Amino acid sequence: GAGVSQSPSNKVTEKGKDVELRCDPISGHTALYWYRQSLGQGLEFLIYFQGNSAPDKSGLPSDRFSAERTGGSVSTLTIQRTQQEDSAVYLCASSLWGNLDSPLHFGNGTRLTVT
Amino acid sequence: GDSVTQMEGPVTLSEEAFLTINCTYTATGYPSLFWYVQYPGEGLQLLLKATKADDKGSNKGFEATYRKETTSFHLEKGSVQVSDSAVYFCALSDRKGGSYIPTFGRGTSLIVHP
Numbered sequence: 406g407a408g409v410s411q412s413p414s415n416k417v418t419e420k421g422k423d424v425e426l427r428c429d430p431i432s433g434h435t436a437l438y439w440y441r442q443s444l445g446q447g448l449e450f451l452i453y454f455q456g457n458s459a460p461d462k463s464g465l466p467s468d469r470f471s472a473e474r475t476g477g478s479v480s481t482l483t484i485q486r487t488q489q490e491d492s493a494v495y496l497c498a499s500s501l502w503g504n505l506d507s508p509l510h511f512g513n514g515t516r517l518t519v520t
Numbered sequence: 521g522d523s524v525t526q527m528e529g530p531v532t533l534s535e536e537a538f539l540t541i542n543c544t545y546t547a548t549g550y551p552s553l554f555w556y557v558q559y560p561g562e563g564l565q566l567l568l569k570a571t572k573a574d575d576k577g578s579n580k581g582f583e584a585t586y587r588k589e590t591t592s593f594h595l596e597k598g599s600v601q602v603s604d605s606a607v608y609f610c611a612l613s614d615r616k617g618g619s620y621i622p623t624f625g626r627g628t629s630l631i632v633h634p
Binding site: 408409438440445446447448450453455460461496498503504505506507508509510511512513514 | 524551552554556562563564565566569571609613614615616617618619620621622623624625626627
């Protein structure tokens, strides 16, 4: 079946512009996660959704970052007034239940470059 | 808070060599442990997992045993192949409030030469 789909795969934007990154999870997966992967760094947790609600937004680096999920499916991560330090690969993952031993299924990521 | 520490890479081996990638963790609860693999140009995918102490996860010739006493989950393979060249991530899933948020290590790059 279809895996997690992210778009765009690459995005180059100018400093100060807003960007929207999209994630289409595996159908039926209730939990959705956004992570950020910078060069030489591990995966930095950003936000988690269970259904349409976000019980944990603790990883969002600043108030320029926001995310929503609609219909228990597609999620959008928005970065306003982008800065060069926002350049990274943004990864989306989904899991069936979001419980202790549910593995994550990852998309291929969106590589964001802020010039 | 929770954290995962992996050995620094890259790890460079010849084909058929024995592989160990060390992983240790700190967690406030009783986590589940995972290894994920990222092949070149692909997304991360689950390699194996273990959910309680002394469990051994295994897949594709890779193994890791959940050692609670040493808080470790080292990845091993007896004979690596060129196709195993990838980045390997150790991760734990622990309860934070009512949520389970996986925490990842920095990843270890493995390069296998013919």
